[in-house]
Amino acid sequence: SDALVLEGLEKGYNHGRPSQVQVLRGASLSVAAGEVVALVAPSGAGKSTLLHIAGLLDTPDAGQVMLGGRAMTGLGDRAMTEARRGEVGFIYQFHHLLPEFTALENVVIPQLANGVDKAAAEARAMSLLDRVGVAGRAQHRPAAMSGGEQQRVAFCRALANEPRLLLADEPTGNLDPGTSDQVFGALMELVRATGMGALIATHNMELAARMDRVVRLEAGRVV
Numbered sequence: 001s002d003a004l005v006l007e008g009l010e011k012g013y014n015h016g017r018p019s020q021v022q023v024l025r026g027a028s029l030s031v032a033a034g035e036v037v038a039l040v041a042p043s044g045a046g047k048s049t050l051l052h053i054a055g056l057l058d059t060p061d062a063g064q065v066m067l068g069g070r071a072m073t074g075l076g077d078r079a080m081t082e083a084r085r086g087e088v089g090f091i092y093q094f095h096h097l098l099p100e101f102t103a104l105e106n107v108v109i110p111q112l113a114n115g116v117d118k119a120a121a122e123a124r125a126m127s128l129l130d131r132v133g134v135a136g137r138a139q140h141r142p143a144a145m146s147g148g149e150q151q152r153v154a155f156c157r158a159l160a161n162e163p164r165l166l167l168a169d170e171p172t173g174n175l176d177p178g179t180s181d182q183v184f185g186a187l188m189e190l191v192r193a194t195g196m197g198a199l200i201a202t203h204n205m206e207l208a209a210r211m212d213r214v215v216r217l218e219a220g221r222v223v
């Protein structure tokens with residue numbers, strides 16, 4: 001089944017009347033379970049808008065969002081937050097780890113918030129950290145880790161609650177090219193091992209070419 005279906009999304013912003021900026025104009029896209037799709041777009045094309053709508057952080061003016069086969073349009077705020085926590089993992093260009101907590105705690109906390117007991121959460125966190133090669137950093141805080149290590153921990157956090165869909169915005173964009181390549185490899189292994197669907201925005205065409213399919217956001221539509 002499909003991890004994500006976007007159908008005919010419309011989204012505009014009002015920068016003070018009467019000028020309305022129409023960002024999405026009938027954008028449609030689906031991501032199958034286990035499929036990794038690269039989203040390529042020039043700056044300002046509406047990539048963040050599309051990712052926010054797909055991740056239930058924002059609502060479209062028109063169109064349909066389906067996660068794991070379930071229609072999300074018209075849900076209330078509470079149901080949207082719940083669906084987001086259960087179904088979607090986010091990764092950003094900058095890791096946004098909690099600075100006062102260790103790597104392990106950063107991966108454990110979202111699981112506790114999701115009702116997982118502490119022992120199980122720690123075991124899963126260690127296994128994730130191990131799979132991306134940072135188990136040795138489990139007791140370190142983010143400030144004591146390299147940028148690549150921090151980002152690997154952020155991947156583990158995003159996958160901690162076994163989301164069906166991973167959304168990533170330039171996940172290795174702040175790393176130097178060599179590190180970016182390795183860290184991206186770790187992310188792909190993790191995604192492949194879970195069978196989740198992933199939509200990964202990037203400007204890096206070499207990374208895009210390593211994904212299953214490349215789509216482009218152009219004039220408010222996905223082509």
Ligand code: ADP
Binds near residue numbers: 021041
């Ligand atoms: P990208 O991520 O591709 O750079 P965005 O989705 O961030 O593009 O933005 C697309 C357009 O929508 C831009 O013109 C931006 O100024 C506008 N925009 C984005 N978010 C908002 C907002 N919250 N309020 C008003 N305009 C916005």
Ligand code: ADP
Binds near residue numbers: 057089
């Ligand atoms: P929490 O469980 O901490 O309350 P939420 O349920 O609000 O988190 O959000 C779930 C995910 O959405 C988190 O990965 C968080 O980083 C992301 N998120 C929440 N709000 C925003 C936002 N305004 N912009 C970008 N990402 C957000």
